[in-house]
Amino acid sequence: MLGLLVVGACSAEDTGETAQPVSGGLPPLTMAPTTLERTLVPQDARLSTPGPENPALPDGLLSYGEGFGALKPGPGEPAQVRTIDGTEAPPPGPNARRLSRFVHLADLQIADDESPMRLASFDGSGPTGPALRPQDWYLCAMGNAAVRTINFLHRKEAIDFVLLGGDNADSAQSNELDWVMTVLNGGPLECDSGEDDDPIPGPGNDGKDKLVAEGLQMPWKWVTGNHDILIQGNAALTEQRKQNALGTVASGGTRDFRQNGALTKSDVIPDPRRALLERTEVMSRVADDRDGHGMGDAQRTSGKAFYHFDVEGSPLRFVILDTGAETGGAEGMLHQADVDAHVKPALDEAKALGKLVILASHHASAALTKEGGTFGQEQEDAVLPEAWRSFLGQYDNVLFSMVAHSHENKVEAISSPQGHRWWEVMTAAIADYPHQFRVIEVWDQDNGWIALRGTCVDLATEGDPVAAEGLRRGTVDMLVGWSPDGRGPVEQRNVELLIKKPGG
Numbered sequence: 001m002l003g004l005l006v007v008g009a010c011s012a013e014d015t016g017e018t019a020q021p022v023s024g025g026l027p028p029l030t031m032a033p034t035t036l037e038r039t040l041v042p043q044d045a046r047l048s049t050p051g052p053e054n055p056a057l058p059d060g061l062l063s064y065g066e067g068f069g070a071l072k073p074g075p076g077e078p079a080q081v082r083t084i085d086g087t088e089a090p091p092p093g094p095n096a097r098r099l100s101r102f103v104h105l106a107d108l109q110i111a112d113d114e115s116p117m118r119l120a121s122f123d124g125s126g127p128t129g130p131a132l133r134p135q136d137w138y139l140c141a142m143g144n145a146a147v148r149t150i151n152f153l154h155r156k157e158a159i160d161f162v163l164l165g166g167d168n169a170d171s172a173q174s175n176e177l178d179w180v181m182t183v184l185n186g187g188p189l190e191c192d193s194g195e196d197d198d199p200i201p202g203p204g205n206d207g208k209d210k211l212v213a214e215g216l217q218m219p220w221k222w223v224t225g226n227h228d229i230l231i232q233g234n235a236a237l238t239e240q241r242k243q244n245a246l247g248t249v250a251s252g253g254t255r256d257f258r259q260n261g262a263l264t265k266s267d268v269i270p271d272p273r274r275a276l277l278e279r280t281e282v283m284s285r286v287a288d289d290r291d292g293h294g295m296g297d298a299q300r301t302s303g304k305a306f307y308h309f310d311v312e313g314s315p316l317r318f319v320i321l322d323t324g325a326e327t328g329g330a331e332g333m334l335h336q337a338d339v340d341a342h343v344k345p346a347l348d349e350a351k352a353l354g355k356l357v358i359l360a361s362h363h364a365s366a367a368l369t370k371e372g373g374t375f376g377q378e379q380e381d382a383v384l385p386e387a388w389r390s391f392l393g394q395y396d397n398v399l400f401s402m403v404a405h406s407h408e409n410k411v412e413a414i415s416s417p418q419g420h421r422w423w424e425v426m427t428a429a430i431a432d433y434p435h436q437f438r439v440i441e442v443w444d445q446d447n448g449w450i451a452l453r454g455t456c457v458d459l460a461t462e463g464d465p466v467a468a469e470g471l472r473r474g475t476v477d478m479l480v481g482w483s484p485d486g487r488g489p490v491e492q493r494n495v496e497l498l499i500k501k502p503g504g
Contacts, residue, residue, distance in 0.1 A: 024188070025212030026144075032152040032460035033076075034439065036494055040458045041074035042475050050125035050481030056132040058260045061476065069476035079453060079494040084413050084421050089498055093446025099314040099356075101158065103150050104438045104454075105220075106165025106404035107429030109227055110139045110179050112193050113255045116268045117171055117231050117245050117276075121253030125482045130432075131232070132263075134477050137199075137255070138207035138470030139431060140191035143183040144214060145459040145467035146430055146437060151217045152460065153439060159218050160311065163318070165404030165427055166225025166362025171232050173245065175273035177282065181289055186215015194269030197257040207466060208257070222286050222293040224305045224322045225362035225405065226330050226372075229279050234375045236328040242276045279303030279326050294320060306342035310355065316442060317350045319343065321361035327379070329372025332363030332405075334388060336381040347395050356450060356502075358442070359401040364424055365389060365414060367405060386417075393418035396502040400425060400452050402440070407432045409456060409488035411495055423497045425454055428486040433478035435459050435471055436487075445498070452497045 053060035081089050113120075113136040123132035135142065153159060162184075169176035175193055182189045190210045200206040227233035231241060244251075248268045256264040277285070280303035287295035294307045304322040311318070321343065325333035350357050370382040383391070392398050393416025400423045401414070407429035414424050427438045434456075441453040461468040477483040487493065 025214055026148065026463050028155075028214070029148050029152040029460050029462050031462060032149045032457070034153075035077050035436075035456045035458060036079065037076045039074040039077060040071040040434075042479055043070050043072045044068055044479055046479045046485065047481055054123060054132070055473070055476045055480050055482055056120075056123055056134045056136070058262060061134050061473070064476060064480060069472045069479055071471060071475060077490060077494050079455070079496045080491045081496045081498070083498045084423060084500075090445075090447050090449065092443075095446040097444055097446070099316050099442045099444055100160050100311045101439070101441045102160050103162045104165060104402050104425075104427045104440055105146060105150070105162050105430065106427040106437065107167045107225070107407055107431050108139065108143050108180060108183070109167050109170040109429065109431035110143060110176055110183065110191065111136050111170035112173055112176050112274060113137050114194050114257065114268070115171065115173060115245065115254055115274050116247055116250040117173070117241070117252075117274070118250060118254040119232050119252035120255065120263050121265070129483045133431070133483070134473035135431075135470045137191070137261070138466060138473060140179055140183060140189060141207055141211060141464065141466040142430060142435060142459060142470040143180075144211060145461050145464055147183060147216055148214050148464075149457060149460045150437070151214060153457070154217055159439070161218055162216055162220040163360055163402060164220060164223045165402070166223040166324070167227040167233065167404065167431075168225065170227050172227070172229055172237065172276050172282070174275040174277055175271070177277060177285055178273070181286075183213050184216055184220050185290065186213045189213045193271045193274060199257055199261060204466065207470065209466070211466070219291060220293055221309070221318075221320070222295055222305055223320060223360055223362055224282075224324045226324045228282060229324045229326050230328065230330075231276065233330050234328065236326060236375075237276050237278060245274045245276050246270055246272060304338065306338055308346040315354060315356050316358060317346070317355040318358050318360055319346045319350070321359060323361045323363040323368070325372030325376050327372060327377040329369070329374060329376025331369045331373030331376070332361070332367040333372045333376075333379065334368055334383040335379065336383055339383055339391065347398070351395055351397055355397060357395065357398045359398060361401070361403055363405050364403040364426060365401070389414060389416045390418070392416055392422070393420045396420050398422050399450055399499050400442075400497070402427070404429070407484070408486040409436070409493045411454075411492040411497065421499075423452060423499060425452065425497070428456070428488070430459075432483050432486055433474045434487045435474055449498045449500055452495075454495045454497070456493050
C-alpha cells in the first residue's frame with residue numbers, strides 16, 4: 001500500500017489560469033490543502049515502546065505490515081493567536097496590509113544512501129535514529145512533492161520566495177548538492193549513485209528511478225546547516241575522509257541495493273560524484289547557480305552564508321546567519337568575528353533605515369555552543385546563547401527568527417537582558433515526520449502591532465506514488481519509535497504571533 005494521495009477543497013481552477021505540466025514530469029497539482037483546512041494523520045497508533053525491528057532495513061519495514069503507516073485525512077487546525085506579552089490581541093486596523101508571503105522549507109537532507117561515508121550501522125531508536133531512514137532513498141521525490149505543493153499554493157496566491165532552513169543536503173557531498181539544486185530548480189533527476197539501481201523493476205515506482213523535477217516558480221534563498229558542510233552533519237572534512245568518500249569501504253555501514261538495500265561495509269561501488277565539498281566549494285556552487293540565491297563573491301571567499309536582503313515595497317529586512325561549525329559537531333556555532341563583520345553592520349543599517357528584521361539560521365539560539373557539540377572543537381570567540389540574546393537586545397526592530405535543525409514545529413518567545421523580546425519560529429523537517437513546511441505571512445496590523453502567520457503544510461502527492469510511499473515510510477519510522485513525532489504541540493503549529501512595532 002503506497003499511502004494516501006492528498007486531496008483538498010481547492011483546485012487550480014480557483015486561480016483563473018490553467019497550470020501546464022512540466023515537460024516529461026508530473027502534471028501540476030490540482031489540490032493541496034494547508035493544515036488549516038485538512039491534516040494528514042496516521043491510520044495506526046504509535047507504539048508505546050520502540051519496535052524491535054529497524055524499519056529502515058528491508059525486512060524490518062516488512063515486519064510491521066504492508067499497509068502500516070498509511071495516512072488518512074484529519075480535521076483542520078485553526079491558527080492559535082498569541083501576543084508576545086501575553087495580552088489580548090487587539091483587532092486589526094482598517095488599513096492592515098501584508099508585507100510578505102514566503103515559505104520556510106527546512107531540512108530536506110537529500111542523501112546519497114549508498115555512500116561509503118554513511119554511518120548506517122549506528123542507526124537506533126534513540127539519538128542515532130537519523131543515521132538511517134526507511135525513506136532515505138525517497139527524499140528526492142519527497143522534495144519534488146514539496147516543490148509541487150508550494151507551486152500550487154503560489155498559483156492560488158503569490159509567494160515571494162522560498163527560504164531554506166539549512167541541512168539541504170545530508171553529508172556535504174557533491175552529488176547531494178546537485179540533487180538539491182535540481183529539486184529546487186527543476187529538470188531531469190536521478191538520485192542514485194554507484195551502479196544504476198532499480199529496486200522495484202520498472203520506471204516511476206521507487207526512489208531510485210528517474211524523475212523530472214518541477215522546480216520552484218519563485219526565487220529561493222540559501223541557508224547553511226551542519227549537514228551541508230559536515231559528513232553526516234557531524235564529522236569535519238579531512239583529506240583522508242575525502243579519499244574514503246571515493247572508495248569502496250564503508251566502515252560505518254551503507255546500503256547495498258544488490259542486496260535489496262541491506263547494509264554492507266565492503267565492496268561499495270565507487271563514484272567520483274561523491275566528492276566531499278569544502279565550505280567555499282558549497283558557496284561557490286550555489287553562487288554560480290541562477291541568481292546566486294543570496295550568495296556572491298563575499299560568500300565564495302569566506303565559505304559562509306552571511307548576507308541580508310530587503311523585501312521590495314515593504315520595511316522588511318532578512319538577515320541570514322551561518323551557524324554551521326566546519327570544525328565538527330551538529331550544534332550551532334557563531335563566531336564573534338562574523339557577528340562584528342556581517343551581522344552588526346546589517347542590523348545597524350536596518351535600525352537606521354527603520355527596517356523590521358527577520359533573522360534566519362539553521363540553529364535556534366539555544367543551540368549555540370562553544371565547540372559545536374560532540375565531535376567539535378572549542379572556539380575562543382564562540383558566541384553563546386546569553387551573549388547572543390544580549391547582543392540582539394540592542395535592536396528592538398528584530399521581531400522574528402526563523403530556525404530549523406530539531407525537526408519539529410516549535411514557537412518560543414525569546415527574551416534579552418534588556419527586556420526586548422522576539423519570536424523564534426522553528427519548522428519541522430521534510431526528511432522526517434510530519435514532512436511539513438510552513439507558509440509564512442507577515443502583516444502590518446495598522447494598530448501598532450506586526451503579525452506573523454505561520455501555517456503548516458503537508459506534502460501533496462497527487463499522481464505521485466513514489467512520494468506517497470516516502471511519506472508512508474517516514475510515518476512508519478515515527479510510529480514504531482525509531483524517530484520522534486515532529487508535529488509539536490497544536491498551539492505551536494498553525495500560529496498567529498503578534499509583536500509590537502519598535503517604540504510601540
